[in-house]
Amino acid sequence: MWTHRSSAGRLAAGAAGTAAGCLALLLAGAGGAAAEIPNKHVKLGVLTDMSGFASDSTGRGSVVAAELAAEDFAKELPGVTIEVVHADHQNKPDIGAATTRRWLDQEHVDAILDVPFSSVALAVNEVTRNSKAMFIASGPGTTELTGAKCSANTVQWTYDTWALANGTARAVTEAGGRNWYFLTADYAFGHALERDASAVVTGMGGKVVGSVRHPPSASDFSSYLLQAQASGAQIIGLANAVGDTISSVKQATEFGITSSGQRLAALLMQLSDVAAVGLKDAQGLYLTEAFYWDLNPGTRAFADRFAARMEGRRPTGNQAGVYAGALHYLKAVKAANSTDATVVAAKMRELPTDDPLFGKGSVRVDGRAVHDMLFFEVKSPDESKGPWDFYKLVRTIPGDQAFRPLGEGGCPLVK
Structure with missing residues (x-):
């Protein structure tokens, strides 16, 4: 059983100046498997383009995709709150990096999702490197994230150039x-x-x-x-x-x-x-x-749920990548009994990927999520x-x- 707990959007302080909204999914009951998760709380931050020319393919739809993943996995983490926050990086690397630092240092975000635009993603990649947070990049296409700039804390989900x-x-x-x-x-x-x-x-x-x-x-x-x-x-x-x-x-x-x-x-x-x-x-x-909504019963079922919250729109590949990446991250959190990226990153690479949108696959040592x-x-x-x-x-x-x-x-x- 789960219930929604939401708070109004607010204007974030600091150089980023980005709006952040919050959705919390709170489960009643205690769960031994989740005992090591700090404060029984997992916080996902969707850093995306809420207002620019990639907002149709990411933006609000990426936030909805993360919320759906949190809802779907909530029953696997009884007694744990899964919270989703979001911010607009305005397609600027400095704003993306500043928001990431604030999220990590002050707001205790455990995983950052989406981040369209390669320049912003590379900036976020450096901030999360050697931190306790994961970066699950479904939005950017640069192969540098799994090449010379690869990080143990980063998984690139959807596609690359x-x-x-x-x-x-x-x-x-x-x-x-x-x-x-x-x-x-x-x-x-x-x-x-x-x-x-x-x-x-x-x-x-x-x-x-x-x-x-x-x-x-x-x-x-x-x-x-x-x-x-x-x-x-x-x-x-x-x-x-x-x-x-x-x-x-x-x-x-x-x-x-x-x-x-x-x-x-x-x-x-x-x-x-x-x-x-x-x-x-x-x-x-x-x-x-990497994804098409009308491919099979699993993709169509997800697309119907997504459309119900998005005025009939169907999900893009980037938005589907947010869902699948968040779901795999949460599976790794459960398996590791932790939100510390040091152990969660290893679990994300150890566990096979399997979800209704991308099917079966794996995460390589370089952080590349491999799927059809x-x-x-x-x-x-x-x-x-x-x-x-x-x-x-x-x-x-x-x-x-x-x-x-x-x-x-x-x-x-x-x-």
């Missing part, structure tokens, strides 16, 4: 799309997507005929798209994200690029992005995701049977093939 680029580039090239041109966001994340996808294309005998880089949050993609069109490439690889991907897909349709026979391959695109573009313009787009990835084609309006019915599954990429091999990342924890 290697998995996205490898999944899409490999599947499209195998299907005959052998000549590529890249439209790339001019910052580290975009560069990594282009680099990793290019390596796959050329390694499979394909050819990269050119690329062009655009500033982040660009509004006019006309000159970049015309260069891509003039290249004659079969595939235009979109090595960008969120608003830039949405705008480039819409404008590619306006210029008749896709109707002329060239195809678009999005190296990072989520359900919320497809919703923003619309099936009329997004149809035929190739993409790789999914290669999709976006449906046409005629193929869609209703709201949020956007994808048709082309292939499943097994977890042992989906992510960068353990020995190639340069993680100091790998011996």
Whole structure:
């Protein structure tokens, strides 16, 4: 049995200046297995984009996902309060780091979840390193979190640039799309997507005929798209994200690029992005995701619960990653009888992962959560049977093939 205990949102003090809300799930009764958990209290902090251009794919939906995980695991920790708080990092590394320090030093947060944007995630990664708190990164894509910057306290759950680029580039090239041109966001994340996808294309005998880089949050993609069109490439690889991907897909349709026979391959695109573009313009787009709400009975059941709290919206991969990562963390807390990251991190790597959204998998020593990835084609309006019915599954990429091999990342924890 559980009951909700909530408190009103408040304005946090200090440099972060971010709003934090709180949901507590309080279970009656005592439980011997939880006796070592300090104060019989576990506190999860969702550090996310509540107001910026990634708020649709993370934001409030990530908070809801964490709440659902807390509710689902509450019966496994009788007598323990599982509390969920959240804050907006405003897509700024300094605010993300300051919020993390305050949470750890003053508010005793045990695990930090989500954290979209790689620059913010890398800042949080350093604050939590050698602390007593876990960082479960479902939002960022940088492979540095499981590479040179890996930390024993960090688990990267949903995806990374290697998995996205490898999944899409490999599947499209195998299907005959052998000549590529890249439209790339001019910052580290975009560069990594282009680099990793290019390596796959050329390694499979394909050819990269050119690329062009655009500033982040660009509004006019006309000159970049015309260069891509003039290249004659079969595939235009979109090595960008969120608003830039949405705008480039819409404008590619306006210029008749896709109707002329060239195809678009999005190296990072989520359900919320497809919703923003619309099936009329997004149809035929190739993409790789870690999760899709309409995949099986387990994903559909979670999506229905999520939608009931999110005005009918279906969860994105990032939001699903918050749920699954939080659930695995709580399993490790129970097994370790502790919230101290020193022992919880070891348990997260020791225990196999298994949840209704990502299925069976594992957490490697470098912190990479290994699970299947999914290669999709976006449906046409005629193929869609209703709201949020956007994808048709082309292939499943097994977890042992989906992510960068353990020995190639340069993680100091790998011996």
